[in-house]
Amino acid sequence: MARNLPPLSYLKAFEATARLGSVTRAADELGRTHGAVSKQLQLLQEQLGIPVFEKSGTGLRLNEDGAAFFATVSRAFDLLEERYQELKASRNEASVHIACSATFAMVWLVPRLAEFYSLHPDIRVQLSMSSSARDGGTNRARDGVDFTLSWDRLARPLVKGEFVPLASVSFGLVSAPDYPFRAEGAEISFPTRISPDDMSAQWTSWQAATGHRVSAQSELYFPHMHLCVSAAATGLGVALVERRFALNELKSGKLVERSRFLKYEDGFVAMMKPGRTLSPAASHFLDWLRSAFVREAA
Template sequence: MARNLPPLSYLRAFEATARLGSVTRAADELGRTHGAVSKQLQLLQEQLEIPVFEKSGTGLRLNEDGAAFFATVSRAFDLLEERYQELKASRNEASVHLSCSATFAMVWLVPRLAEFYSLYPNCRVQLNMSSSARDGGSNRARDGVDFTLSWDRLSRPQVKGEFVPLASVSFGLVSAPDYPFRIDGDKFFFPTRISPDHMSEQWTGWQAATGHRISAQSELYFPHMHLCVSAAVTGLGVALVERRFALAELKSGKLVQRSEFLTYEGGFVAIMKPGRALSPAASHFLDWLRGAFMRE
């Protein structure tokens, strides 16, 4: 007899949204659009014939039925993940599983992975991508993750738990060359500022640390910092960015620097999972990553 189960994609959308409390963050983690995840949640609830979420501010919260269902789905996913990792380990395939922001993965890491694989051809890198600025710090650590890469020292100045410093991070203002921008003493005037979703505190932290004041008439939000950089290139506003993620655009002249860059020495860190010893593959990856940063 065929199993009477919803599609796995519906369950993955439900589990991620329930765990993260947000369709946007679930879409980031799953590599799907907000609309695709919303549609899967709708179809799941139609099949269940009962709602499992209720509105909570700007996010979602499980109702009583949803909480009970989530407990079962989460246990099932944990067991699947555990057995999956055991099967991979049984093949003696070296791997490192890390959590990082989608921006870091797309702009910096993936273009350089060929170098890592040339040094360690039998090691595989598995990515768990998180939202643009939180870097996985707000997500529940998954069983298979060796460590989380975190760089957003503006909104998270203090790193909790055990961590390994890898490189400095620098934050400053950038815009298209012809975008209107006026300076009066320590105050900057421009029409629109560009921010990652729900991360306006980055601007507050930057102003407090630099002594500058920002006067903008409006604000645009995008789910990833690399999209903020792209928006600035097209002339939509001024973005507050980590320098390495806009370096290519600054070098090409598509963007210009509008302020000094505020640097946090050792601000790019690998946050270790409590009680988990680093595997040889994970150690090799961190050594390579640190070296790659130094060479740049």
């Protein structure tokens, strides 16, 4: 007899949204669009015949039925993940599992993976998209992840727990060369500012740290920072970005720097699971990552 279960994609969308309290963050972690995750949640609730979430400010929270369902789904996922990792480990295959933001994966890491594979052809790199990579590792670390890469010190200035510093990060304003921009002393004004979803606090943190006061008539939001960079390059507004992710556009002239960049030394870190010993494969990857950052800064 066939099992009467919803599609696994619906359950993954539910589990991630319930755990993170945000459709946007769930979409970031799952590598899906906000609309796709919202649709999966809608279909799941239609199949259940009851709502499992309720509005909470700009996010979502579980209602009583949802909390009970989440406890069951989360336990099931934990058991599946644990057994999956055991089976993979039994093959004695050298691998490293990394959680990182979609922006870092697409803009920086994936274009350089060929270099790592040329140095370590027997190691395989597994990537998971995770908002915890962006917000400093405050979300629950998944058991199968060797470490989480975290870079957004504007959102989370302090890094808690065990971590390995890898490189500095720098945040500043960029726009298309002909985009209207006015700066008089500490006062900065322009028509539209561009922000990643749920990350408007970056602007407040940057202004407090630099002494600038930013005035914008409107704001546009995009799910990932690399989309904010692209939007700024097409003339949609001014974006507050980590310089590493806008470097190609700055070099090509599609973007220009509109402010000095606020630098956090050792702001790019690898967040470790407490008490977890890194495998040789994970250590090789961290060494390569650190050396790649050093060459980039030279």
